[in-house]
Amino acid sequence: MRTYLDFEKPIADLESRLEEMKRLAESSNVDVSEAVVTLERSIDKLRREIFENLTRWQRVQISRHPDRPYTLDYISLMCDQFIELHGDRTVRDDPAMVGGFAELDGQTVMIIGQQKGRNTKQRQHRNFGMANPEGYRKALRLMKLAEKFNKPIITMIDTPGAFPGLEAEERGQGEAIARNLKEMFMLKVPVICIIIGEGASGGALGIAIGDRVYMLENTWYSVISPENCSTILWRSWDYKEQAAEAMKLTARDMQEMGLVDGIIDEPLGGAHLDHDFMARKLKETILKAISELSDMDPQERISQRIDKFCSMGVVVDSQVSH
Known part of the structure; x- marks a missing residue:
């Protein structure tokens, strides 16, 4: 239904x-x-x-639709083969972060993404898509493995944030995300990042440093969710709609501010209405980006990647007196 x-x-x-x-x-x-x-x-x-x-808040609602395709849905629909890899080789496996080698039309890639659950049991198992430090360390291990075999890396972002629990902080949540940011800048293989649902805070950014960063049409990307922003500013969730408008967090907003490289159109009504169509669009975008990036020299890719992110948020004051 x-x-x-x-x-x-x-x-x-x-x-x-x-x-x-x-x-x-x-x-x-x-x-x-x-x-x-x-x-x-x-x-x-x-x-x-x-x-x-649609208002910005309505797009946030669509990004969270319970029938929306998640990372494993896209992998199943896009890939001819997929071998999931587990564990961070330090603590344990993190079901909120999935990844492994996959084959897209004969092209071997490493796909990594956050995974939510469809029902209560799955959501608990996947921790609602909120990764622990070992999830980010697993993601980095897989990225390094892809680099070793010279395979492109695809990341799919869909998280309300990294897990904020005490045990996650004790095991180094901030350090794990920071290390991912540093290491992703220096990866020698093409890196393509796609926000497929929610893109919240460092939990999203921890796997979102890439040569190409795309957003699906009805997704959002911000340092904080509208509800939490409303709670901080107004001490209540009741102003989440106003917060969403002020935050300018939609795909269109991100593209206008130069923070993402492109928007992938969804079917009218949202990606949840046609999983097959959305998977085809995603696959086309990924293969096109790989084709464009593969011809570049690795050092040139790294330089462009660093320049792209370093230019974000830079303000030049032309009125400074001499």
């Missing part, structure tokens, strides 16, 4: 009427084909009106 978000209620009401009309036609042999076509057109028009005028 499809899950509707709050702002999709008008669409849900019309689709419910459409289903009732179809059931009535089947049970009574009444020809309602003309009415069905009219109602379907109304639904398409309404859906287009709603999704062409």
